Amino acid sequence: MKPAGFTYHRPATVDDAVAVLAEVNPAGKVLAGGQSLVPLLSMRLAAPEHLVDINRLSSLAYVRVGDDGGSVTVGALARHADVERDAAAYAVLPLLRDTLRHVAHPTIRNRGTTVGSIAHADPSGEMTAVLALLEGTVTLRSTGGERTVAARDFFTGPMSTCADAGELVTSVTFPVPEGRTGAVWTEVARRHGDYAVCGTGVVVTLDDDLRVAGARAAYISVAPEPVVIDLTEAVAGEMVDDADWPAAGRLAAGRLDPGDDIHATAAYRSHLAEVLTTRALREAAGRASVAA
Amino acid sequence: MTESVSESVATSGPPRVPVTVGVNGVSVSRQVEPRSVLVDFLREDLGLTGTKVSCELQVCGVCTVLVDGRPVSACTFLTADADGADVTTVEGLSDGQTLHPLQESFVDHFALQCGFCTPGFLMMSKALLDGDEVPDREAIVEHLEGNICRCTGYEPIVEAVEHVAEKLRGGPHG
Numbered sequence: 315m316k317p318a319g320f321t322y323h324r325p326a327t328v329d330d331a332v333a334v335l336a337e338v339n340p341a342g343k344v345l346a347g348g349q350s351l352v353p354l355l356s357m358r359l360a361a362p363e364h365l366v367d368i369n370r371l372s373s374l375a376y377v378r379v380g381d382d383g384g385s386v387t388v389g390a391l392a393r394h395a396d397v398e399r400d401a402a403a404y405a406v407l408p409l410l411r412d413t414l415r416h417v418a419h420p421t422i423r424n425r426g427t428t429v430g431s432i433a434h435a436d437p438s439g440e441m442t443a444v445l446a447l448l449e450g451t452v453t454l455r456s457t458g459g460e461r462t463v464a465a466r467d468f469f470t471g472p473m474s475t476c477a478d479a480g481e482l483v484t485s486v487t488f489p490v491p492e493g494r495t496g497a498v499w500t501e502v503a504r505r506h507g508d509y510a511v512c513g514t515g516v517v518v519t520l521d522d523d524l525r526v527a528g529a530r531a532a533y534i535s536v537a538p539e540p541v542v543i544d545l546t547e548a549v550a551g552e553m554v555d556d557a558d559w560p561a562a563g564r565l566a567a568g569r570l571d572p573g574d575d576i577h578a579t580a581a582y583r584s585h586l587a588e589v590l591t592t593r594a595l596r597e598a599a600g601r602a603s604v605a606a
Numbered sequence: 607m608t609e610s611v612s613e614s615v616a617t618s619g620p621p622r623v624p625v626t627v628g629v630n631g632v633s634v635s636r637q638v639e640p641r642s643v644l645v646d647f648l649r650e651d652l653g654l655t656g657t658k659v660s661c662e663l664q665v666c667g668v669c670t671v672l673v674d675g676r677p678v679s680a681c682t683f684l685t686a687d688a689d690g691a692d693v694t695t696v697e698g699l700s701d702g703q704t705l706h707p708l709q710e711s712f713v714d715h716f717a718l719q720c721g722f723c724t725p726g727f728l729m730m731s732k733a734l735l736d737g738d739e740v741p742d743r744e745a746i747v748e749h750l751e752g753n754i755c756r757c758t759g760y761e762p763i764v765e766a767v768e769h770v771a772e773k774l775r776g777g778p779h780g
Contacts, residue, residue, distance in 0.1 A: 316662070322623060322640030322686065325608040334608050345684070352643065352682035353663045365640065369687050395676070419752025421730070422664055424676045425683065507751055508665075 317355035320365045328455060331368055332482050336457040338364040339480035345369070346390060349418070349426035350434045366482075374484060377403050386410060387487045390430070394423035394441075407490050409448075413440050413499040413515060419507045433483045437472045438509045438535040440499065446540040447497075447515045447532035450488045454481040469539040493527070494520045496601025498594045501534070502586055504577070510535050511578045512586035514566075518598040524554045526599070529562055531591050536572035536583050543569050545595070554599045563592035611640055625689040629654070630698030638685045645669045645680035647688075648695060656696040656725050667753030670726040671695050677733040696725035699732065707770050708732060715766035719757035726753050731767045740775045743768055 323342075325331040335342045343362035345351055346369070354360040368374065368390060375391035377400040386403045397403060398414040417423055417431070417440050431439045432452065445452070446465045453462045454477055468475050477483060491497060501513030512535050519528035529545040548562035572583035611621045622637035629652060636651060648654045648671070657680060658668040664679035671680045672694040699706040708731050711717070718724045727750065734741055734749045741749065746767050755763065 317641040317643075319620065319639075319641060321610065322621070323608050323610045324623075324686065330608045334610070348682050348684065348687075349664060349679075352684070355641070356643075356662050356682075367684070367687065418664075419667070420749055421667065421670055421677050421679045421752055425678045505751070506748075 316358070317352075318358055318361040320355075320362055323364060323366045324370055325366065325368065326370050328371055328373060328482070328484060331366060331371060332455050332457050332480075334364075334366050335480045335482060338366075339478075342366050342479055344433070344482060346430035346433075347393060347426035349422050350431070350436065368482070379403055379406055383490065384492075385487050385489045387485050388428050389485050390427060390483055392428060394418075394426050394428050394431070395420070397428050398423060407488060407497075409444060409497040409499060409515065410488065413444050416440055416499060416501055416503075416507065416510070416513070429483055429486050432468075432486055433475065433477065435469055435471075435473050435475050435539065437538055437540070438513075440501070440510070440513060440515075440534060442469060443513065443532040443534045443540040444499070444515050445486055445488060446542050447517060447530065448488050448491065450486060452477075452483055453485045453487070454478075455484045456481045460484075465540075466542070472538045474539075491517050491519065494522070494602050494605050496598035496603070496605060498598040498601065500590050500594045500597075502590065509577075512536055512572070512583050512590060514587065514590045514594055516591065516594040516598050518595055518602050520554055520599070520602045524603055526550060526552050526554060526557050529595055531566055531594070533566075533570060533587060536570050536587055541570070545591070549595075554603045557599065559592045559595045559599070560588075562595055563588040563590075566591040623686045623689075625685055627685075627688045627690075628692040630694060640684070640686055642685040643681055644671070644673075644683040644685050644688055644693070647685040648680060648693070654695050654697050658722055658725055660722075665752070665754075666723075666726075667730065668723050668726040670729045670753070672729055672733055675733065675736065677730050694729070694732075696728055699728060706732070707773065708735070708767065711766040711769045712763070715762045715769065717759065717762040717766035719755075719759050723753060723755045723757075727755070727763055731770075734767070735770060735774065740771050741767075742771075746771065 323334045341363040345367045374389035376389040378387045379402045383406045452468045497517045499515045501510035503510045516531040521527045526549045532542045545562040548565045549557045567588035626635045660668045662681045669680040
C-alpha cells in the first residue's frame with residue numbers, strides 16, 4: 315500500500331457528506347472516481363488527513379437534460395462513461411460525447427467522474443474547458459447552504475478552484491448554445507487519450523443568412539486554467555463558406571501565452587493553438603450551417 | 607449516517623473497513639485498510655496474482671478487472687469501494703480447464719509474448735464482447751487504446767479479439 319494513512323469516511327447522504335466535510339474542515343478531501351486523486355495519494359503528492367468517499371451518494375449519479383432541452387446537468391457521481399453514453403444529453407449537446415471520447419481511456423472513463431475532473435481543475439482537463447466554453451455553472455453544497463458559481467469564477471488556477479474545503483461540488487450544468495450553432499472539440503496528444511499538448515473546444519453561431527454572428531474558443535494545456543477567447547471580431551459578418559478562419563486562429567494564438575515543458579515548446583503549442591482553432595472553427599461552422 | 611474509520615475508534619493495529627466482495631463468483635469478506643487498493647487486495651490478500659500491477663497510475667492497463675461488468679483500473683480503485691460489488695479477474699475467465707474463447711484465440715494467434723499485459727487485454731476484450739454490439743476492428747482498436755504491450759505485439763492481439771468477434775457474428779471464421 316502506497317498511500318499514507320487517512321481517516322476514512324463513507325457518508326450515505328449528501329447531508330452527511332457536507333456534515334463530515336464541515337467537521338473536519340479544512341483537512342477533508344473528497345473522493346469520487348479517484349482517477350486523479352488515487353494516483354496523487356499513491357505518489358504521496360497528496361496526503362489528506364480525512365478522505366470523504368462519496369461513492370455511496372447514489373442520488374448524485376445522474377445526467378439530466380433540462381425541461382426545455384436548454385442544458386445538461388451532471389451530478390457528482392455520474393461517471394464520464396455515463397455522460398458519454400447518455401442518449402438524451404447527446405441529442406441536445408453532442409459536444410459532451412465528442413469531447414469525452416478524448417478524455418483518457420475507457421477504463422478511466424468508467425470510473426472517473428465529470429464533476430470530479432472539473433473540481434480537480436487540471437489545466438489539461440477537457441471538461442473544464444467545455445464548461446468554461448459553454449459558460450456553465452458549478453453548484454456547491456456545504457452545511458451553510460448551496461451556491462452556484464459561474465465557470466469563469468470557479469477556476470482560479472492550476473488545480474485550484476474557489477471551492478472551500480468544507481464544500482462539496484454536487485453538480486455542474488452545461489448550457490446548450492442558443493441559436494444556429496455548431497460546436498467541436500479537437501486536440502493533439504502523443505497517444506489518443508493521453509494528456510493533450512493543446513486542445514480546443516469552439517462554438518460558432520450563424521445568423522439566418524448564414525453569416526458568422528459569433529465565434530469563441532476555450533483551451534486546455536496552454537494556460538493555468540481553462541481560458542475562453544471571443545474570436546468573433548476576426549470573422550464577424552462573413553459568409554460561412556468563405557469566412558477567414560485562419561485569421562481567427564491567428565487571433566487566438568496571439569492571445570495565448572503557453573509555456574515550455576518536456577512535452578512541447580511554447581512555440582509549438584502556439585502553432586497548435588492556431589491550427590487547431592482554425593480547423594475546429596471551420597468544422598463547427600459547417601455543423602452550424604446544417605443545424606436547424 | 608456516515609461510517610468513519612479512524613485511529614481513534616480502532617482497538618489495535620491499523621484501522622480497518624469491512625468489505626464483502628464477489629470475486630469470480632465467490633463471496634469474500636475481509637477487513638481492509640482504507641488505503642488498500644483493489645489490485646493489492648486481489649494479489650496480496652486473496653493470492654489472485656493473475657491481475658498484474660505496473661504503473662499504478664492507470665496508464666498501462668495491466669491491472670484491468672471488471673467491477674460489476676465494467677472494466678476499471680484496479681490500481682486506483684479503493685478496495686473499500688468494491689464492497690458489495692462483483693469483481694471478475696482473469697482467473698474467472700476459464701471454465702475449469704476449458705479456456706474462454708478469448709484465451710483460446712490469444713493462444714491461436716500468438717497474441718502474447720512475455721504475457722505480462724495479457725490479463726489486462728483479456729479483461730478489456732471480454733468487456734467489449736459482452737456488450738450489446740459485436741465490435742468491428744476499429745471499435746476493438748479504440749477500446750484497447752489504454753492497454754500497453756511493451757513487446758509491441760498489438761496486431762496479433764487485435765486479430766485474436768477480431769476472430770472471436772467474427773465468431774459471435776457468425777462470420778468467415780465462425
